[in-house]
Amino acid sequence: MWRAVEPAAVALLGKIRGEAQAALGSVLERHGMAGRAARDLTRRGTVRRARAADVLGNLGRREAVPALVRRLADRDADVRTVDPEYRVAHNAASALLRLGRPGREALERAAAEPFTAAEPDSSAAPHAREALAVADLEQARRLPPVPPVSLPGGQPVPVPSATAG
Numbered sequence: 001m002w003r004a005v006e007p008a009a010v011a012l013l014g015k016i017r018g019e020a021q022a023a024l025g026s027v028l029e030r031h032g033m034a035g036r037a038a039r040d041l042t043r044r045g046t047v048r049r050a051r052a053a054d055v056l057g058n059l060g061r062r063e064a065v066p067a068l069v070r071r072l073a074d075r076d077a078d079v080r081t082v083d084p085e086y087r088v089a090h091n092a093a094s095a096l097l098r099l100g101r102p103g104r105e106a107l108e109r110a111a112a113e114p115f116t117a118a119e120p121d122s123s124a125a126p127h128a129r130e131a132l133a134v135a136d137l138e139q140a141r142r143l144p145p146v147p148p149v150s151l152p153g154g155q156p157v158p159v160p161s162a163t164a165g
Contacts, residue, residue, distance in 0.1 A: 002031055006028075006031065006033070009024060009027065009028060010028065010033070010051070010055055012024060013025060013028065013055070013058045013059070014054060014058045021058070025058070025059050025060065028055075028059065029059065033055060033059070034055075034056065034059050034061055036052075037051075037052040037053075037055040037056050037059070037061075037064075038052070038056065038061070038064060038067065039052075040052035041053060041056070041064075041067050041068070041070075041071060042067075046088060049071065049074065049088045050087060050088045050090075050091045051091075053068055053071055053088060053091040053092040053094075053095045054091045054094070054095060056068065056095050057091075057094060057095025057096065057097075057098040057099060057103075058095075058098065060098070060099060061099070062099050062100070062102050062103070064095070064099075065096065065099060065102050065103055065106045066106075068092045068095050068096050068099075068103070068106070069092070069096070069106045069107075069109075069110055069124060070124075071088050071089060071091075071092035072089050072092050072093060072096075072107075072110055072124030072127045072128055073089070073123055073124040073127070074088040074089050074092070089124075089127040090127065090131075092127070093107060093127050093128060093130070093131030094131065096131070097131060097135050104132075104135075107128045107131055107132055108128075108132065110124040110125060110127075110128035111125055111128035111129045111132055112125070113125040113128075
């Protein structure tokens with residue numbers, strides 16, 4: 001029975017937050033999902049590795065940080081041809097961000113690695129840099145708008161338009 005329900009539970013895990021996610025994560029942990037996901041990170045199938053990275057991030061498994069960092073440089077040719085939802089390096093980077101400070105620090109270290117433009121897929125750096133940039137943009141979107149500023153006498157400060165040429 002559990003094998004029939006497990007895929008739906010795993011898919012739901014990434015869509016919920018708070019107590020519901022913790023409760024579902026606990027159920028998945030009791031059924032050995034974290035251990036299977038950790039093993040699946042090194043399996044041959046691209047989709048399996050991508051899903052495993054996603055599951056480990058959603059379960060909050062901080063001990064998976066080193067293994068997820070290794071997946072940032074996943075060089076399998078299939079990684080570049082499968083559905084974007086199953087890109088191993090992308091899912092590994094997203095999982096690292098969901099793991100909080102240890103994951104972000106690992107991404108920052110990976111982003112600092114040198115790489116050549118001729119062989120960007122041989123390094124974790126491009127994927128780490130992309131993930132950090134996206135995370136920073138998402139954080140900036142959540143910032144409150146800047147209030148208008150007035151000159152003495154109540155006149156608004158003129159702000160040039162971004163579209164003005």
